[in-house]
Amino acid sequence: MRFPGYLTYGMLLLTGLTWAEYRGWSLSRVNQVKDVPKTVRDNPGAYRSHYGFYPRYVGGK
Amino acid sequence: MASPLVAPPVAKTKALSCPNCGGPVELRGFGHALTVVCQQCLSVLDVSTPEVKILQQIQEKQRITPKIPLGTRGKFAGVAWDVIGFQRRTIHEDDETFSWDEYLLFNPYKGFRYVTEYNGHWNFVTPLESQPTRFAIAGRPAVAFEGRRFKHFDGVEAITTFVLGEFPWRVKGGENAICDDFIDPPTVLSSETTQHEVAWSRGEYTPGADIWKAFALPGNPPPAQGVYLNQPAPAKGGSMWGTFGMFLLGLIVLAILFATASRQSVVLDKRFRFSTADAEPSIVTPVFNLEGHTAALELTVDANMSNNWAYFNFALINDDTGTAFDFGREVSYYSGSDSDGTWSEGGTKETVYIPSVPPGHYYLRIEPEMDAATGPYRVQNKRTNAMDYHVVLKHDVPNYSFFWIVAGLLMIPPLFHGIRSGGFETKRWMDSDYPPVTTRGGD
Numbered sequence: 001m002r003f004p005g006y007l008t009y010g011m012l013l014l015t016g017l018t019w020a021e022y023r024g025w026s027l028s029r030v031n032q033v034k035d036v037p038k039t040v041r042d043n044p045g046a047y048r049s050h051y052g053f054y055p056r057y058v059g060g061k
Numbered sequence: 062m063a064s065p066l067v068a069p070p071v072a073k074t075k076a077l078s079c080p081n082c083g084g085p086v087e088l089r090g091f092g093h094a095l096t097v098v099c100q101q102c103l104s105v106l107d108v109s110t111p112e113v114k115i116l117q118q119i120q121e122k123q124r125i126t127p128k129i130p131l132g133t134r135g136k137f138a139g140v141a142w143d144v145i146g147f148q149r150r151t152i153h154e155d156d157e158t159f160s161w162d163e164y165l166l167f168n169p170y171k172g173f174r175y176v177t178e179y180n181g182h183w184n185f186v187t188p189l190e191s192q193p194t195r196f197a198i199a200g201r202p203a204v205a206f207e208g209r210r211f212k213h214f215d216g217v218e219a220i221t222t223f224v225l226g227e228f229p230w231r232v233k234g235g236e237n238a239i240c241d242d243f244i245d246p247p248t249v250l251s252s253e254t255t256q257h258e259v260a261w262s263r264g265e266y267t268p269g270a271d272i273w274k275a276f277a278l279p280g281n282p283p284p285a286q287g288v289y290l291n292q293p294a295p296a297k298g299g300s301m302w303g304t305f306g307m308f309l310l311g312l313i314v315l316a317i318l319f320a321t322a323s324r325q326s327v328v329l330d331k332r333f334r335f336s337t338a339d340a341e342p343s344i345v346t347p348v349f350n351l352e353g354h355t356a357a358l359e360l361t362v363d364a365n366m367s368n369n370w371a372y373f374n375f376a377l378i379n380d381d382t383g384t385a386f387d388f389g390r391e392v393s394y395y396s397g398s399d400s401d402g403t404w405s406e407g408g409t410k411e412t413v414y415i416p417s418v419p420p421g422h423y424y425l426r427i428e429p430e431m432d433a434a435t436g437p438y439r440v441q442n443k444r445t446n447a448m449d450y451h452v453v454l455k456h457d458v459p460n461y462s463f464f465w466i467v468a469g470l471l472m473i474p475p476l477f478h479g480i481r482s483g484g485f486e487t488k489r490w491m492d493s494d495y496p497p498v499t500t501r502g503g504d
Contacts, residue, residue, distance in 0.1 A: 003474075005473075017457050021463065023355055024457070025357070025417060026357050026460050026462075028414045028416060035383045036378050038380075038383070044344075044345045044426050049428065060090065
């Protein structure tokens, strides 16, 4: 075993990747909100997204 | 009858008197010595005949104290060696002087060996009985020996500037020889060419600590300075790239495994129409079920728009627990033509990964936005924009972005090693006849 440090580093990365993939981790920004009322299904307008708005591109060339 | 358990012979000493100073001169070389240098007065004596003659007188001011005292016994690979001679060799290059030291070792069974030292770098040197084969690598001289190829490093004229002890050849200060070094670290093959002969030897780089241990010398060896010609590189980039290749293969196997093992089940596939004239822009989808383990969801929204944008506020709401995952995506697509030709920017489709969604019953709330002022329609005398959009939601999907990140992270150590190794080799060859970088003012 010529590079034990690198082997350990690589194995840790692959193990971490396997776990991240299995659990469905993602780099996407998603806000989690608790206790959304059941009434949202009947009145969708009553809920306002807690997600911050992206800066919007409205241009063209 | 001699016992088979007799101890091996040791180098016995024979004493002479120096004809110059009368001091004792010890001979340890079992009669091999042709020249001895008196340690008291530095007279170089010819001891090849019973009549000891003075060949040369070395000045006292030239005296050098060897780091390994003459007469010291050391062990290398289980063989005992006596230090019987010492000489300093010097070269002159570009108004600079470089010197290295050579210690002559003797064992009555094995013969002679050498230990050399330059700036704290040591080599254990064995004379060769056969000559290496000369050839060329990329136009540069090289030699082949015992299946290995050695590149020419340098060729210098070395002058013996100081001698002490005994030698199996006629040695004296001021003698010169052409020395050529060929390297395949940690080995160096050296040739010494004089008027009468060409002698080859093989040196193995030996850390100073090993020399100190072998000769049981007090204290610590002098620290090694710079990079020596056959010093082994601290890192070999090629080997680490091999390990990187194995990891890359592992990554590919993992990617294939997740691509085939992930369910990627479509839990929602619906088309909607949105108009800025709608009283309530937000809608909710029917409840769908996510089964299995906590996994990522992939949401794709495809809107039929041109030269326009739309923003989608999404909330994936767990109908059982009331937990919502809020996120948004913009879809914008612009195209046209100008003097440069046709162009387009953006796209009508966007994908977002929702991480770590536990199993349960969910529905999706969608609230689109568009700029009504640019709309082609009029409702109640107001401009209106509208679009059709298609939402697909897949459960338990692989996310390959992590694979690229891990591949990048895995590449860092081999890159670092490669750069370090390259820097080491550059330093090594800077002192050769083939410097990879020429300094300003140099040739």
